[in-house]
Amino acid sequence: MSKTLGGFGFIREGVKYDYCFEQSIISLCECCDRVSIVYPTGADDGTMDVLCDLKDEYWKKLEVYQLDPMMWGDMKGKAKLANIQNIAAMCLDTDYQLLLQGDEVLTEGSYGPIREAMETGGEGFLCERVNLWGNPNTMLNVPLNRMPCSVHVLRLSKRGYYCYDDGESIAAPANADFLDKIKIIHYGFVRKKEVMKSKIINMQEGVFAMAGHDPKLDQCEVFDSKLWFDGTDLIPINFEHPAIMREWVAQRM
Secondary structure, eight states: OOOOEEEEEEOSSTTTTTOOHHHHHHHHHHHOSEEEEEEEOSOOSSHHHHHHHHHHHTTTTEEEEEEOHHHHHHOOSTHHHHHHHHHHHTTOOSSEEEEOOTTEEEOGGGHHHHHHHHHTTOSEEEEEEEEEESEEEEEEOSOGGGOSSOSEEEEEEEBTBOBOTTSSSBOSOOBOTTTTTOEEEEOTTSSOHHHHHHHHHIIIIIISOOSSOOGGGGGOSSOOGGGTOOGGGEEEOSSOOOGGGHHHHHTTO
16 A cells, blocks of 8 residues: 655745745645644734635645644744644654745655655655755855755655754655655745845744844845855756746746
C-alpha cells in the first residue's frame, strides 16, 4: 500500500507582509494527502479570510488550526518558528510529512520524486532550496557562508520527527539521494519592496528577539536589495516558476 504524505506549516500576518502563503498552501495541497496549517490569531490583516477560502476549496485535505495569540506572544526567540511548525506537524496522522514555510513553493517537478523518496522507506530527505534575490527571475550565487539562509534543508521525513532551532529543517537522519530532484523556491526576499523593510525588522526584533535590526536597513526608506547582494552575486534562475506563482511573480517584477 502506498505511503501517505501530510504537508504542514504556519502563517501569521501573511497579507500584511506579502507572503505567498496562498500559493504555498496550494502547493502542499497539490502534492499531499493531508495538509495541516496553524494560524496564530490576533493579527487582523485578512490572512484568515484567505485561509477560509482555501479551506472551502480544499476541504477534503486542508485543516486550519487557530492558535491562541497568547501562545505566540509567550514564545521567545527564533525557536518559536520551530515550535509553531511542530504543533502543525502533530496534527497529522500520515506516514510522511513535508514542511513548507509561508514564503516557499514546491516546483511541480518535485511531486514525483517526493513520492519516490517515501517509497524507499528512508527516515528523512534533504531538499534543495533556491534563494531568489533582486527580483523573482534572479537567484543568489554566493558561497554558503554568505547565504542568508540554508540552501539544503531537510523538509521531508517520516512523521514523528520535529523541527528545531529556527525551523528551517526537520531533525531526522538525512538522505541526500533526492537532493537534486526536490526543489523548493524561496520567494521571501522578492516580496513587495514596500513591506520588505518592516517585515525584516519584525522578524529580527519581534520574532527572533534580537537587540536590534540589521543597520543596513536604516540606509534605505524602501528596501534596496543591492545593499546586500548585486552584480556577480546574482545569476538568472535555471527553472520555470510553478504555474501557481506566475501571476504573483509578474506583479513583483
